[in-house]
Amino acid sequence: xxxxxxxxxxxxxxxxxxxxxxxxxxxxxxxxxxxxxxxxxxxxxxxxxxxxxxxxxxxxxxxxxxxxxxxxxxxxxxxxxxxxxxxxxxxxxxxxxxxxxxxxxxxxxxxxxxxxxxxxxxxxxxxxxxxxxxxxxxxxxxxxxxxxxxxxxxxxxxxxxxxxxxxxxxxxxxxxxxxxxxxxxxxxxxxxxxxxxxxxxxxxxxxxxxxxxxxxxxxxxxxxxxxxxxxxxxxxxxxxxxxxxxxxxxxxxxxxxxxxxxxxxxxxxxxxxxxxxxxxxxxxxxxxxxxxx
Amino acid sequence: xxxxxxxxxxxxxxxxxxxxxxxxxxxxxxxxxxxxxxxxxxxxxxxxxxxxxxxxxxxxxxxxxxxxxxxxxxxxxxxxxxxxxxxxxxxxxxxxxxxxxxxxxxxxxxxxxxxxxxxxxxxxxxxxxxxxxxxxxxxxxxxxxxxxxxxxxxxxxxxxxxxxxxxxxxxxxxxxxxxxxxxxxxxxxxxxxxx
Numbered sequence: 001x002x003x004x005x006x007x008x009x010x011x012x013x014x015x016x017x018x019x020x021x022x023x024x025x026x027x028x029x030x031x032x033x034x035x036x037x038x039x040x041x042x043x044x045x046x047x048x049x050x051x052x053x054x055x056x057x058x059x060x061x062x063x064x065x066x067x068x069x070x071x072x073x074x075x076x077x078x079x080x081x082x083x084x085x086x087x088x089x090x091x092x093x094x095x096x097x098x099x100x101x102x103x104x105x106x107x108x109x110x111x112x113x114x115x116x117x118x119x120x121x122x123x124x125x126x127x128x129x130x131x132x133x134x135x136x137x138x139x140x141x142x143x144x145x146x147x148x149x150x151x152x153x154x155x156x157x158x159x160x161x162x163x164x165x166x167x168x169x170x171x172x173x174x175x176x177x178x179x180x181x182x183x184x185x186x187x188x189x190x191x192x193x194x195x196x197x198x199x200x201x202x203x204x205x206x207x208x209x210x211x212x213x214x215x216x217x218x219x220x221x222x223x224x225x226x227x228x229x230x231x232x233x234x235x236x237x238x239x240x241x242x243x244x245x246x247x248x249x250x251x252x253x254x255x256x257x258x259x260x261x262x263x264x265x266x267x268x269x270x271x272x273x274x275x276x277x278x279x280x281x282x283x284x285x286x287x288x289x290x291x292x293x
Numbered sequence: 294x295x296x297x298x299x300x301x302x303x304x305x306x307x308x309x310x311x312x313x314x315x316x317x318x319x320x321x322x323x324x325x326x327x328x329x330x331x332x333x334x335x336x337x338x339x340x341x342x343x344x345x346x347x348x349x350x351x352x353x354x355x356x357x358x359x360x361x362x363x364x365x366x367x368x369x370x371x372x373x374x375x376x377x378x379x380x381x382x383x384x385x386x387x388x389x390x391x392x393x394x395x396x397x398x399x400x401x402x403x404x405x406x407x408x409x410x411x412x413x414x415x416x417x418x419x420x421x422x423x424x425x426x427x428x429x430x431x432x433x434x435x436x437x438x439x440x441x442x443x444x445x446x447x448x449x450x451x452x453x454x455x456x457x458x459x460x461x462x463x464x465x466x467x468x469x470x471x472x473x474x475x476x477x478x479x480x481x482x483x484x485x486x487x488x
Contacts, residue, residue, distance in 0.1 A: 042294050046316055046455045047418050054421035067356065067370025067422040106368065107356045107442070151373060151396075151419060168488040175482065179475050183397045183468060184373055186419035233482050237475040242396065244416055244457050245471040275420045 005287060006088040009141070012281045012289050013096020016145035017072055017122075018104055020279035021064050024055055025293035028251075028276045031214040035188055035248040044246025051241075051274060065275045069106045070147035072097040072128035075211065079138030082285065089141070090130060097121075097128045109150070131204070141283040146211055149273055152185035158194075158203050158268035170195060170267040171230060177269045178234050178250070183243025186273035188251050190214060191234065194268040195223075197258035206270035209254035211278055213293070218255055227253045241274075251276070298452075302347030303391040305411040311458045313465040317415055318454030323394075323429070325353045325446030327372065331380035333440060341445060342436050346389035349415070352377060352396075354442040357432060364432040369448075370422030373397045374414075382406035398459055398468040407462050414460035416467075428453045 036048040058065045074093050078084050101108045101122040108120040110127050122128070135142065157177045161169045174193055194205030217224040230253040240246025251274070260266060282290045294314045299307055301321035311317065324345060333339050352374050356367035374395030381403040384390045391412050393399065396419040407413060417425065434447040459467040 043314055043316070043457050046457065050418040050421050050424060050455050054418070054424040057427050058423040061423070061427075063423050063426065064368045065423055066420040067353075067368045068420075107354075149420075168486070171486050172483065172488040175479075175486070175488075179472075179479070182472060183416070183419070186396070229486065233486050236482050236485075237478055239471060239475050242416060242418060242457075243398075243468055243471060244459060245467065245474070273420050 004083070004285065006085065006092050008283060008287050008289065009089055010092040010096045010099070012143060012283060013074065013093045013145070014100040014103070015291065016074075016143060016279045016281055017097055017100035017147060019291060020145050020147050020277045021069055021106065022058055022062050023279070024058075024065060024275060025213065025278055027213040027215065027293070029055065031251040032274065035251055039241070039247050041240065041246040043244050044241045044248065047241040047244065047246075064106060065277065066149060066273075067107065068149035068151065069101070069109060069122065070149040071110060071153075072122055073131075073146045073148055073207070074128055075131045075133065075144040077133045077135045077142040077144075079135050079140045079142070081139035082141050084141065086132075093128055093130055094123050098123045139285050143281045143283070144211060144278060145280070146278045152189060152271040152273040155181040155185045155271045156203065156206070156269065158199065158266065160199060161265040161267060163263065163265050165265055169265070171226070171233075173267050174230055174253070174269055175233050178271070179237055179239065181271060182239065185271040186275070187239065187243060188241050188248045189274045190272040190276050191230070191250050191253045192270040192272060193230070193253060193255045194270070195255060195257045195266070196260035197266060198260070199266060201258055202266040202268040203270065205256035205258055206268040209256040210270055210272035210276065212254050214276065215252045216254075218257070220257070223255050223257055227255050301349055303349070304347065305391070308391050308411050308413055309462050311413050311461055312463065313458050313461050313467045313470070315458040316454065317456045317458060318452050319349070320451055320453070321449065322348050323448040323450045323453065324348050324350045325355055325369070325448060326350050327352060327354050327443040328376055329440050329443035330437070330445050331377055331384070333437060335380050335383060339437070341388065343434070343445070343447065345384070347391050349392035349394055350384065350390050351394040351417070353446070355446060356442070357435070364435055366426055366429055366432055368422050369426045369429055371396055371417045371419060371425065374399055378403055385412045386410040394456060398466070404460050404464065404466055407460055408464050411462050413458055413462060415456035416459040417456055
């Protein structure tokens, strides 16, 4: 195990980025089909039909689903029995994301925020975004990858409410944020909601929420009920696919929760576009890599 | 809702027959423009080296590969239009552009220019770059190459669509109508949510 070849992590990081960009997860495909089945407006149905054609072409040509190859995010879950070198994992993810961009090749979107210089590598200081977590009873390295496009990311919003504002304020905030964002986040996608935590954690929770398979409910029944309630509320607005009007404005609302301070009541929304791209690799200690979603 | 199959460049008549909610496909000429293309054109006063009259313009920053004797497409998708609103009235009324293709729509000054000079806004399905890339048959020219990937691109397209008429030359604005309807419904939705 001490001889683990970290080149495997670099190769996986590269493959994960490319796979995510070209192959939409089955749960997203199924959710889009289900949404199409209940959509009644003709223009909205035409949007869905173009979406399905697009997915088919990307499958056939192994080409990009969307031109916005986004900023790379890796969520790494390290098994309790996986003997790891954290520095190696971090640098290999960086290299893998960069190699995906240069070797595929696709447009890199990472940019210096002041000079706006784009190195065309999708990485740079602070990128890729990497989150680390740990799993009990596992000897694997589990990596979830998501390229996050700007149309949806630009619609992110958070607010520190007070306890006196209650749960109602959180619900209203989510609904108002979605109504305001209109066509920009390429609906119908996933509405990720973070509740609780600190200012930084609440947005991270919202990001975690969009990375769940579509429609997988939160294990807490109270939160799951709130997901359904908000989903129905958002779809009742009639904003529709691409903001052009219709019955389906979102595929799902996902909520993640953390405990917060007695004086705080934070909420965050992170939207995901209809190409809710993600890919996953489970790396075994013997170097075997299993790809999935 | 009617469906139209048009040939670009468009005549004023082609465009005036379109109404909000109609679906359009077209063949022929298409220009690609973006923020920088229009900053260069309007703020830095460079005349386009090719006539835009009658043509549709799509908001894009394409991924292209330079090859022997031209350019090859890698991936061509569409970006949000609202950022480029301020250039649009002149693009339409001074240069004769008949259609803007993008996502998210444009504002009132662009809608007024569309009414006055005969142009439409055609909404594409955002994120559907694989389809769009396939429908672009050729990159015929890249003007102002130093601005790439925000240069002025001349594409030839086949059966380009589906595009939804989201702003027409009769003063209707689909995005605004859908938003107004959503706002009209909000009080009832709030009540149901208990907020």
